[in-house]
Amino acid sequence: MPVGPVGTYLVVLTARTSLRIGMFAALGVASADGVYAAVAAVAGTALAPLLVPVVGPLRWTSVVVLIGLAVMGAVKAVRRYRVQRMAVIEQETPVGVRTAYFGMLGMTMLNPWTVIYFAALVLGGSGVAGFGERVVFVVAAFAASASWQLLLAGGGALLGRLLTGHLGKLVTALASTVLIVVLAVRLVA
Template sequence: MSAAASATTLWPVLIAGVVAGYAVALPVGPVASYLVGLAARHPWRVGAAGALGIAVVDGGYALVTGLFGTLVAGLVQPVEEPLRIASAVVLLVLAARGALAAWRERTASGGDVRADPLTAPRAFARFVAITAINPGTVLFFAVVVTGGALLPDAATAGRTLVAAVFGIAAFLASASWQLALALGGTLLGRVLSGPRGRLGTALASSGLMVVLAVVMLLG
């Protein structure tokens, strides 16, 4: 593949990756709601780690579907329903855990709500896990790749390069939005830094997650 051909091929792929990354990241779903609520109760580094965990999965799924779009879609579709139910159950568990932890901390401290001892690595791993079991993300990228003929007549090396560019672009787009959400959550936590405000953000986040999980179950 010549340099001119590479540029001609990769620029549309780069743009497609950015658009796809924002398209999958911008809707405020249960994971994004959980990220904002968590960032409001923890230091910035914890929220940022969670945001990057989401973006890593988005970028990884974009890369995999860029390489094996049709195959991935075929593998995921038969188990889409169990994965959707599993996602909803995980969100319900996290919502209950967050609400109970916030209430117990407030009661134990006599009104002084403290964040649970969640570290940045744990936040990263947690958001990788809850994002990875969402079948909608991988199916979305598979549709973009296969339906949009993103990789027409590519040789093996060319296909790998194109898929890598697509995945990196999707990661960067997703990361920029998720980090903005985490920053918003951190600023919200500073504004609502009193005991009632911090408890309120925890309960509001958990409540929204429950609603979204129920919507997923009713699907």
């Protein structure tokens, strides 16, 4: 499975915080995927004409949000590195589980690739006819997404343990910033 900007942000968030925060963030991503799967299963082809005009604006909104998050992360990392080099301790504002969950839910809901993927399901017909098949489709989409996102969060937790030094945190933050910006720009390129 490819890792896009949202997945990259999930890994970085988990690396900077904790596995617990990363797990809640991963479930936020999976919840958004579950919502889109439910829309695709329930609305089917009736919703398709309404989705086509909003994909472009959502793509640009997502690019702006992702680049903004990347720039803020880089600025914060550089400031933190400079302060720590001067031997001053700075307490980072902790991210709570609610913030992680709802932040990633919102980011994924704005992610144009998620919209495009589920729009394609709607445009092509979801292929699920009965109520039982629709429920299975939504649950399977959520479970598949949750397992992948939790795997990414686990990878982020491992990275966080490996790169806990001041320089490691700076390099990780700047590298992820560049990667997020590149992936965001590719959304509209």
